[in-house]
Amino acid sequence: MTSVRENDELDPDSLSEAHSWWSQLRRLWQGDVGMVPIVIGLAALVAYFQVRSPVFLSAGNITNLFMQATIFVLLGMAEIWLLLLGEIDLSVGYVTGMGAAVAVILMDVQFHWPWFLAMPVALLVTTGITTLQGFIIIRLRLPSFIVTLAGLLFWEGMLIYLVDDQGTGGTIPATNRVLYNLVNGNLSVFFTWVFLVAIVVLMALGMFRADQRRRSSGLATRPRIVLIMKVAALAISGVALAMIFDADRGTFIVLRGMPWAIPIDFAILAAGSFVLTKTKAGRYIYAIGGNTEAARRAGIAVNRYRLLAFALTGLTTGVASLLYASRLGGISDNIDSSLVLYAVASAVIGGTSLFGGRGKMTHAVIGGVVIATIYNGMALIGMSAPTQYMATALVLLAAVTIDSLARRSTGEGR
């Protein structure tokens, strides 16, 4: 018997260089094709709002829009840990409230803890809550949907109890400067540039180094030109962001520089992406979400990694809770009940699958920006809250439909 080949397949050697432009283009988009519809949709939304309201694309409003997006992005990333497993956490909205309440109470009401103690405790609380829920889900083999739905109600009750118990009339104002500055403070113009240039340079170096290492190992690489184009796009975005953030957006006083919340989101994005793509834990989360039984047979301690994902959801939610408290200027017993919907919507609109195994942290960034765009734009052109709800609902529905259709048409695949 000699080597048998399927007629329509190519040699592995054909990977190397000789490639048609078309397949190069396809490879360039490989893994990113899922994002195409949503990027087009976002562009359409932006164009529409800009036509309806000329201030939409002003530096001030774009900065504001990013600020609105930061919390959606964080909550989306929190949800992605679990969506990758095919699980979901419906309680993240009120867990956000719990984290915010703990931080504010510890820093402001009776305790006057320094921020560097109170904030980690808030993170510990949110992580503990979701880990506990995860433990129940795993140990008792209950659906995460139901357990976290119970969590939603339970933590809403606990939040009201905690906040009202402080005797400040249903809201606790935050006075801590550091907490306030998370969202309302800005880097100086100089450090805005430093930060963005550093990010661009680091990412470009990372990409070149990875490419170089593959090249020198004789492995298939994308054409250099693709890499150069990517780096160029990165540099242009960096400069554009710096110019937007550094433009004066104050009305009475000079107000410029990148809000702190942006580098915070960046840090979580970088850390989350690192775990998912560069570590065994991340690999196993994808594997479990793709085929739990295969993961188990490969010797992976499935339940340990599921629990880890629940913990990471709580940790990421904790960061969101600090930004939330900062944005709200405290915490109230009556927080936005749709936070969890934005969380799931950010992830799914960005392209993360509800069925597990498919998704990445950057999806939450795209999804979060889309949701913030809808909210920001609709408010600008004077649309009412009910209309905003309905519009977001339709976008979410469209995203889930695309997810489901993509899954059906390709069987699986990213």
Added chain:
Amino acid sequence: MTNAPGSPSTGTPSDGRDDPGDPGAPSALLAVRGVSKYFGAVQALENVDLDVPAGQVTALIGDNGAGKSTLIKAIAGIYAPSGGQIFWKGHEVHIHTPHDAEALGIATVYQDLALCDNLDIVQNMYLGHESTKAGVLDEISMELATKQTLSDLSVSTVKSVRQVVGSLSGGQRQAIAVARAVMRESQLVIMDEPTAALGVSQTAQVLHLIRTLAQRGMGVIVISHNLNDVFQVADRIAVLYLGNLVSSGPVANYDMSSAVELITTGESVRVASSVAP
């Protein structure tokens, strides 16, 4: 439950073996002696003896419910046998978990293949055994080794080892599952119905792969319903009938009709070396 250790071959079927050897110390890579398995009152395996030599393909055939899957699961550590012994390279071993089997060098490729469709070929090949450098996945070394293994096995049909497994054909998926077993330096590869779901060219591809494994000195057990495939690929044949191993020996001792007869009735007058229990 208890079999006297000194007399592993209490039954007669061992007469069918081409190496009649001494019964005390089985020389084959894997030797099964007197293995039984009950599921409650159902006796799925009854006093089964089987030798699996290295460097040869042993085809395990039998009708539905004959006990083929049960037998390989007992070898692979999924079911604990109700009685009998398993010898690995002449030493008795106790395989309690799939991990025990893997540690010995026994890899099993199940019918459902246990691949993650959302992961690429490299990621599947290394699943649960990733190489890392300072805690970070070492993608380059894993990709190089994957390409090497696939080319060693003459698996030449995949376009890129960074392709998601969900996008592969049935034959390619089977090849990946087998290559994964090879890469773990397994010495015995067990395959349950590897060609059941495949078309003609993909079947040829997988059969070729099976021969390659044997040529590399591994022992191979293949379960198959397709006697054409069996006669094409096997060096030895072992027939299970209602939980009994009714015949085993070199493939030359059998032909299509005697094999069918053994599968359906448990006996055949045409196989000189086979003895009904």
